Amino acid sequence: xxxxxxxxxxxTVSFGAFKAIDNLSLTLDYGEIRAIIGPxxxxxxxxxxxxxxxxxxxxxxxTLSGAGDLLAKSEPEIALSGVGRKFQKPSIFExxxxxxxxxxxxxxxxxxxxxxxxxxxxxxxxxxxxSVLDTIDMVDADRRxxxxxxxxxxxxxxxxxxxxxxxxxxxxxxxxxxxxxDETERTAALVKALRGPERALVVVEHDxxxxxxxxxxxxxxxxxxxxxxxxxxxxKSDPRVIEVYLGR
Amino acid sequence: MFDQLFSPPxxxxxxxxxxxxxxxxxxxxxxxxxxxxxxxxxxxPYFLNLIGQVAAFGMLAISLDLIWGYAGVLSLGHxxxxxxxxxxxxxxxxxxxxxxxxxxxxxxxxxxxxxLPGYYAGLEWFPYxxxxxxxxxxxxxxxxGFISFRSRVSGxxxxxxxxxxxxxxxxxxxxxxxxxxxxxxxxxxxxxxxQPLGERAxxxxxxxxxxxxxxxxxxxxxxxxxxRYGHMLMAIRDDEPRLRFLGYETLWLKLGxxxxxxxxxxxxGMLYVPQVGIVNPRVLSPxxxxxxxxxxxxxxxxxxxxxxxxxxxxxxxKFILTAIAPDLWPFILSLLVLVVVVALPNGLFGSGExxxxxxxxxxxxxxxxxxxxxxx
Numbered sequence: 026x027x028x029x030x031x032x033x034x035x036x037t038v039s040f041g042a043f044k045a046i047d048n049l050s051l052t053l054d055y056g057e058i059r060a061i062i063g064p065x066x067x068x069x070x071x072x073x074x075x076x077x078x079x080x081x082x083x084x085x086x087x088t089l090s091g092a093g094d095l096l097a098k099s100e101p102e103i104a105l106s107g108v109g110r111k112f113q114k115p116s117i118f119e120x121x122x123x124x125x126x127x128x129x130x131x132x133x134x135x136x137x138x139x140x141x142x143x144x145x146x147x148x149x150x151x152x153x154x155x156s157v158l159d160t161i162d163m164v165d166a167d168r169r170x171x172x173x174x175x176x177x178x179x180x181x182x183x184x185x186x187x188x189x190x191x192x193x194x195x196x197x198x199x200x201x202x203x204x205x206x207d208e209t210e211r212t213a214a215l216v217k218a219l220r221g222p223e224r225a226l227v228v229v230e231h232d233x234x235x236x237x238x239x240x241x242x243x244x245x246x247x248x249x250x251x252x253x254x255x256x257x258x259x260x261k262s263d264p265r266v267i268e269v270y271l272g273r
Numbered sequence: 274m275f276d277q278l279f280s281p282p283x284x285x286x287x288x289x290x291x292x293x294x295x296x297x298x299x300x301x302x303x304x305x306x307x308x309x310x311x312x313x314x315x316x317x318p319y320f321l322n323l324i325g326q327v328a329a330f331g332m333l334a335i336s337l338d339l340i341w342g343y344a345g346v347l348s349l350g351h352x353x354x355x356x357x358x359x360x361x362x363x364x365x366x367x368x369x370x371x372x373x374x375x376x377x378x379x380x381x382x383x384x385x386x387x388x389l390p391g392y393y394a395g396l397e398w399f400p401y402x403x404x405x406x407x408x409x410x411x412x413x414x415x416x417x418g419f420i421s422f423r424s425r426v427s428g429x430x431x432x433x434x435x436x437x438x439x440x441x442x443x444x445x446x447x448x449x450x451x452x453x454x455x456x457x458x459x460x461x462x463x464x465x466x467x468q469p470l471g472e473r474a475x476x477x478x479x480x481x482x483x484x485x486x487x488x489x490x491x492x493x494x495x496x497x498x499x500x501r502y503g504h505m506l507m508a509i510r511d512d513e514p515r516l517r518f519l520g521y522e523t524l525w526l527k528l529g530x531x532x533x534x535x536x537x538x539x540x541x542g543m544l545y546v547p548q549v550g551i552v553n554p555r556v557l558s559p560x561x562x563x564x565x566x567x568x569x570x571x572x573x574x575x576x577x578x579x580x581x582x583x584x585x586x587x588x589x590x591k592f593i594l595t596a597i598a599p600d601l602w603p604f605i606l607s608l609l610v611l612v613v614v615v616a617l618p619n620g621l622f623g624s625g626e627x628x629x630x631x632x633x634x635x636x637x638x639x640x641x642x643x644x645x646x647x648x649x
Contacts, residue, residue, distance in 0.1 A: 117515065118512060121504055129505065129516070132521060142496075143500070190519065
């Protein structure tokens with residue numbers, strides 16, 4: 026019933042002799058929230074780098090439904106074809122206001138510099154910004170400089186910028202790192218609210234209780250390979266997972 | 274330590290000083306200067322000339338602020354584009370006087386050349402010269418920018434490469450066999466657009482043109498930075514990868530403003546050289562290029578107004594102090610740079626809120642200490 030959103034096939038990424046990702050194959054379906062976990066160096070962030078065009082693999086294919094092979098595209102092209110990525114450290118434009126940040130995210134196609142200079146947002150786009158502000162619970166903050174926001178708000182703003190783009194695949198790299206318990210809880214609620222039939226969510230995270238709360242399916246990576254995949258209960262009780270996390 | 278050079282100026286919470294009043298004032302002064310040239314009433318030619326030179330430097334500072342203050346790209350080689358404008362207008366004036374006197378300038382006679390080299394063809398025509406100034410500066414900037422930005426060279430590395438480029442150009446222009454006057458440069462200009470350069474009316478006209486051009490540069494730059502494109506530039510300064518991953522090819526965005534900045538700098542050079550009456554490879558020395566960055570840093574990055582006023586302040590101080598105490602000038606300048614970097618990272622004209630915030634921070638801390646004292 027679920028349709029395929031993203032498929033990764035036989036992916037190998039190496040840095041010199043080191044294989045960060047080793048012949049990895051994965052699929053993501055629309056409507057799911059997938060957590061990718063694994064010890065440090067398992068290749069989680071490298072995987073996100075390859076999907077978004079930041080790193081190039083040695084072999085393999087990454088296919089987005091309706092957009093074809095992502096590996097042939099540049100970073101901005103991949104973003105425009107529907108892959109949104111939230112960075113680990115909050116990445117927002119500090120000198121601009123919250124609304125101005127969100128306005129910059131309303132890019133749906135290529136435009137010339139002169140086109141951008143005279144462009145005013147359509148009413149539809151401003152309405153979309155309002156609704157995203159509502160989703161990330163920052164309606165009152167829309168005129169504030171992004172640089173003044175708290176750590177949690179910065180993270181939500183960045184997620185908001187991605188939501189404006191209506192991505193088919195939304196990748197969140199450690200969204201709750203450095204957050205207070207309260208902020209983590211609100212982020213979990215936000216991530217769950219982002220689930221939709223036209224979107225696949227991927228969360229890379231170390232916080233296991235957060236993962237347990239949000240994820241439908243957990244993929245465990247270890248040394249660049251897929252170790253185990255299943256729901257959190259299965260994964261938690263798998264002896265191989267316990268071994269890589271706790272060591273021998 | 275270097276981060277401060279590229280990060281957004283300070284907290285960036287304070288709105289930039291408004292550009293319109295300064296642009297209007299400059300336009301008014303420009304028209305007044307032209308009027309003063311026609312009527313013969315007004316300040317001395319020496320004073321007018323000084324204002325004109327300072328205005329050209331102010332325009333140069335605006336060009337640097339556009340890329341450094343907004344897009345976060347620090348160029349320590351902007352003298353290159355200034356020199357392109359300066360050398361081409363000098364070639365124009367040399368060609369015009371060659372046609373009048375049929376004698377090549379001294380620097381060519383010394384080389385044993387009895388006529389101007391081929392690339393002086395057509396330069397007696399001012400619109401062609403202006404066209405060349407714009408296209409050559411834009412082309413050089415585009416090529417250099419394309420190579421650097423495409424290879425993701427940024428920050429300190431870009432600054433160093435831009436400086437190396439201006440240094441290479443200086444070495445090239447020091448050569449006597451290039452037809453650009455070698456180390457002595459070009460001088461002895463007699464007229465521009467048919468007007469004798471020594472006359473007050475011409476001097477006032479050049480001053481007026483410089484003031485009007487500076488006003489226009491301010492207006493254009495301010496239009497650019499307040500547009501959606503301007504927001505993209507600030508986004509590049511704050512977090513370029515984030516903007517790329519939102520679907521923007523930042524290469525073209527940076528190249529656009531970089532090229533615009535180079536053209537503004539070249540026009541400033543075109544206005545400057547007829548006013549000082551000489552152009553030589555010293556405009557290509559790293560010192561001038563660094564000084565431009567100092568004007569912008571002292572005035573306040575990312576404000577346009579601050580950059581212009583910084584240039585006015587420092588060049589005026591330099592005119593005065595190098596006359597009174599030439600030995601002290603480097604020390605005074607270095608001291609100013611230190612004070613600005615340490616105490617006023619937003620620059621003199623961009624520091625309003627920072628100072629106020631600092632004072633209020635101090636006040637809060639004091640109140641907290643007092644409260645603490647009262648409790649114990």
